[in-house]
Amino acid sequence: xxxxxxxxxxxxxxxxxxxxxxxRASQSVSSYLAWYQQKPGQAPRLLIYDASNRATGIPxxxxxxxxxxxxxxxxxSLEPEDFAVYYCQQRSNWPTxxxxxxxxxxxx
Amino acid sequence: QVTLRESGPALVKPTQxxxxxxxxxGFSLSTSGMCVSWIRQPPGKALxxxxxxxxxxxxxxxxxxxxxxxxxxxxxxxxxxxxxTNMDPVDTATYYCARAAIFGGTHYFDYWGQGTLVTVxx
Numbered sequence: 001x002x003x004x005x006x007x008x009x010x011x012x013x014x015x016x017x018x019x020x021x022x023x024r025a026s027q028s029v030s031s032y033l034a035w036y037q038q039k040p041g042q043a044p045r046l047l048i049y050d051a052s053n054r055a056t057g058i059p060x061x062x063x064x065x066x067x068x069x070x071x072x073x074x075x076x077s078l079e080p081e082d083f084a085v086y087y088c089q090q091r092s093n094w095p096t097x098x099x100x101x102x103x104x105x106x107x108x
Numbered sequence: 109q110v111t112l113r114e115s116g117p118a119l120v121k122p123t124q125x126x127x128x129x130x131x132x133x134g135f136s137l138s139t140s141g142m143c144v145s146w147i148r149q150p151p152g153k154a155l156x157x158x159x160x161x162x163x164x165x166x167x168x169x170x171x172x173x174x175x176x177x178x179x180x181x182x183x184x185x186x187x188x189x190x191x192x193t194n195m196d197p198v199d200t201a202t203y204y205c206a207r208a209a210i211f212g213g214t215h216y217f218d219y220w221g222q223g224t225l226v227t228v229x230x
Binding site: 001032034036038042043044045046049050053055087089091095096097098099100101102 | 168170216
């Protein structure tokens with residue numbers, strides 16, 4: 001089973017700052033990686049698919065990059081509504097699906 | 109408009125079988141490429157994928173839980189049902205159903221239900 005390791009576990013930043021979240025896979029997942037945002041009491045929301053494509057309605061400040069085993073989610077300038085937990089998810093070895101353990105983005 | 113809604117018991121006893129129903133609208137599970145999945149999240153913890161059923165009635169399960177899970181669909185009712193046997197307190201979690209649709213060349217979860225909290229306790 002492919003394991004996804006996210007870092008850091010918690011990231012403390014201020015609105016307006018740039019956020020960089022990392023997701024590392026235990027083996028190559030090609031570009032078959034997604035990022036989700038989850039706010040308290042809500043279901044996750046798809047942000048990025050295929051490593052770098054924004055889902056419908058996702059603001060341009062969110063961007064994804066990477067391939068193989070190392071991936072990054074970047075939020076260029078944090079808005080107050082961006083403070084949440086972010087998960088990466090792979091589906092390289094379809095249909096087995098795994099999620100990372102999450103990165104909590106909190107207000108500093 | 110795509111919606112999904114989970115339903116089932118809020119409380120189950122240890123060793124009992126859990127049955128959850130996902131009722132969806134706005135898409136058909138008979139459409140090529142469409143899938144519905146179950147994903148759970150223990151309180152304060154990460155997401156865990158459980159099972160998936162596709163438009164062709166193929167079924168896939170988490171390796172660690174496959175002996176306890178059964179997923180099925182009723183296309184005419186727009187429902188997907190998950191059963192999990194031999195429930196244990198560690199199975200306490202919010203259970204989500206989600207649609208998996210093709211983005212690019214693969215499937216990702218683009219619509220989710222609001223989740224249903226299941227507590228396992230005697």
